[in-house]
Amino acid sequence: MTDDLQRLEEWAGALMLQVQPSRRRLLAAKVGQDLRRAHAKLIAMQVAPDGAPYAARKHRKELRTKAGRIKRQKAAMFNKLRTNTFLKVEADSSQVSVGFFGKVARIARVHQFGLTDKVAPRGPSFKYPARPLLGFNVADEILLRDSLLHHMGTAPEKKRS
Template identity: 40%
Template sequence: MSDNFKALEGWAAGLLGNLSTKELRGMNKKLAMELRKRQQAHIAAQQNPDGTPYAPRLPQQRKKKGRIKRQMFAKLRTTRHLKTQSSDNGAVVRFSPSTARIAQIHQFGLSGRVNKTGTIKHKYAARVLLGFSQSDNELIAETILSQISK
């Protein structure tokens, strides 16, 4: 995946050098917002960026009866928690600091606490919440080309 970004960066570096900082900021803001929409869509579809489904939810160890009606990461994909940041140097899609730890545990398959007291811990399966697919790379290339052609 990093080889694709290095190739894209090398290709785009010379072309983007001709743009003003105002044009770069506008392009990066538009790009960050579109990438956030795509990340939200694949989280809502419960799929990794490569199209494979997420590992299923853990069996619940709770006192309440009944099923869990909400999808995994329903709140994490909202704009309140999934933030964009852009400047003339780049565009970033990240989780807010309050939810970054939860996202990090699931992104990399780390162990985390199951209950509030921390007495029960579990190693979660890796579920890629933020990542790039081939269509995202194509979106970046198309955005750069459309900005340069203006």
Template identity: 45%
Template sequence: MADELSRLAHWVAPLIQGLSVPRRRVAMAQVSTYMRRSNSQRIAEQRNPDGSAYEPRKPRLRAKKGSIRRTMFEKLRQARHLRKSATPESATLTINGRSARIARVHQLGLRDKVDWRRPNSPSIVYPRRQLLGFTDGDVEAITEILLHHITTGT
């Protein structure tokens, strides 16, 4: 996947440079908007970029009867947490604020405290769940967006 993205970047870079700066910014804004929508939808489906399902949560020992449980990362996929930005040279999608810590631990599969606010909270290794990434469909869609801007100029 990484080499496919680098091939796309090398192929499209000279073509994009032919566009004016405002038109490049518009194209990159559309790419970042698409990526936010795509990643948010994939997080809602609880899927990694390769299509595999997220490893499920471990069962709670003391789950309260009748408690309402949300799906993982339900709030994290909201637009206020998934920040997009675009410049004439790049389109980025980031997770900001306190949510970035949670996302980083899950994205990389790191060790963290169960409740970081409590000093005596147990520390566990979280399974790797890729929140942000590119699927094959994303690469095709980004190519289409960029080709549209190159060929039509809108």
């Protein structure tokens, strides 16, 4: 896989050097957005980048229920985390980063690597199972290649007089 990534980086790097730096940054941002969309879909499907389903959530005991109340359906994990507000793209003329930044990065890191964290601010600690949110696979490599070619091919070229 690292050889494939190295070849992709060399190919994309040579292609990107032919583009002006300001256009390169725009192109990198568009490719990053495509990659972000792909990972947001995986998170919505509750699937790790390698295709394995997430470990099931631990069931909470209902402490109190009212008679006649309709119970809310189980919500998927990481609904807010996969939005553009939290899953961000940072791009410049030399690189693209897709990930979680700021305070939400701690939550994502706990789930990505299966670390121990507090359930509530003054609550008990819990060892969360690993639920990889981000990762790189063969499908991402193909997506990057196709996205780069698509955005380079559809962009109007400026004519010089």
